[in-house]
Each structure stands twice: as structure tokens, then as C-alpha cells.
Amino acid sequence: MIPPLKKGGTLPQHDWPGIETERLILRRWRASDIAANTAMLSDPGTARFIAADGKPVVTELAGWRNAAVMTGHWALHGFGMFAVEEKASGRYVGRVGPWSPPGWPDFEVGWGIAKEFRGKGYALEAAVASIDWVFATFETDYMVHCIEAENAPSQSVARRLGAKLEGEIDLFGRLAGLWVTRRATWKGKN
Numbered sequence: 001m002i003p004p005l006k007k008g009g010t011l012p013q014h015d016w017p018g019i020e021t022e023r024l025i026l027r028r029w030r031a032s033d034i035a036a037n038t039a040m041l042s043d044p045g046t047a048r049f050i051a052a053d054g055k056p057v058v059t060e061l062a063g064w065r066n067a068a069v070m071t072g073h074w075a076l077h078g079f080g081m082f083a084v085e086e087k088a089s090g091r092y093v094g095r096v097g098p099w100s101p102p103g104w105p106d107f108e109v110g111w112g113i114a115k116e117f118r119g120k121g122y123a124l125e126a127a128v129a130s131i132d133w134v135f136a137t138f139e140t141d142y143m144v145h146c147i148e149a150e151n152a153p154s155q156s157v158a159r160r161l162g163a164k165l166e167g168e169i170d171l172f173g174r175l176a177g178l179w180v181t182r183r184a185t186w187k188g189k190n
Helices: 033-042 044-050 060-077 122-138 153-161
Strands: 024-027 084-085 092-099 108-113 142-148 164-171 174-182
Touching: 024 092, 024 122, 033 044, 033 060, 044 108, 060 153, 084 122, 092 122, 092 174, 108 122, 108 142, 122 153, 142 153, 142 164
Parallel strands: none
Antiparallel strands: 024 084, 084 092, 092 108, 142 174, 164 174
16 A cells, blocks of 8 residues: 655656665666666576566566566556666666555565675665655655565665564565564664
């Protein structure tokens, strides 16, 4: 379920410049992100945790469909996972941000970083900016992060965000931990 906007809150428009962090730009999707997103999802280790069926995306059409889902969330709801761009190079790093399609367990801030950009703290940096944005934009006291038990790197990001594991859920046939970040304990920039 998507929480209501805060009083006076607005969602990004098409010309929105995005959110800037020290090293990243979190922004709406562009057609130029499709190939890089497809390449990220072609890695079996990445696809295992963030592709809908857990399988690598190996065709141009499947990659286009995945990006269409990401941009469709923006078109239908006015927000969605941000395309994350490295400021220094202008390269696509991954996708991070709010996500709440039909049938999803709850309002989530999720992350997926391309293999070549891992280990640089980009998931944490982008997640902090995303959570700050969500708490500044929506009337919600919490958000979730759905993370499978085998995904130790994402669990580490969740812990560093201050999220707590509050249960397990069946995420479309796969068991996932339900990590929760609460406004009351959030220590981001907000």
C-alpha cells in the first residue's frame, strides 16, 4: 500500500533533477539506462535476488521489459525506484528507492547495485538518500526491505541503515526476511 503524501508534499515531475548525494545522482529513468540495467540483471548473483523469477535477464527484450516495469511504476504512481548514476563517470550504478507494486508485502525501499560498483558504499549512500526522501514526502512511520536469508550483503546494508529484522514473508514463492526502518529511530539526514 502506498502511504499518502505529506501535507503540501509533491512528487517529482518529468524535469526533476533528482537527488544528489556526495557521489551519486538518484533520478527518474531514461532510455539510456535500459542496456546497463539489463547488463546488471544478466549477472546470476544479482538476478538471484532482484529479478522477478530469480533468473538472469539474458535477452534485450527481457531487459527492456524489466526497465518498463521500473518506469511504469513512475508513470502510474509518480515515484519509483530511482536510476542511480555515478556523478564522476555518469555511469548507471543500479536502482534504489521506493517500490510498492500490487501484491507487494508493504511499502519498500529496496536496492540493487551492479556488480562492478559493489563494495564502494553506493547501496548505503543511495538508500539513505531514498529513505530521507520517503520520510520527507510520505505520511509513513516505516518502510520495509525484503531480503532473502542468503543475501548477506543486503542484510549488512539494512543493519547499517538501522533496520531491524521483524519477521519472514513468502515473497512470491521465496522466503525473505522483512526488515523494517522506522521513522522514530531513523538517523539519516532527515
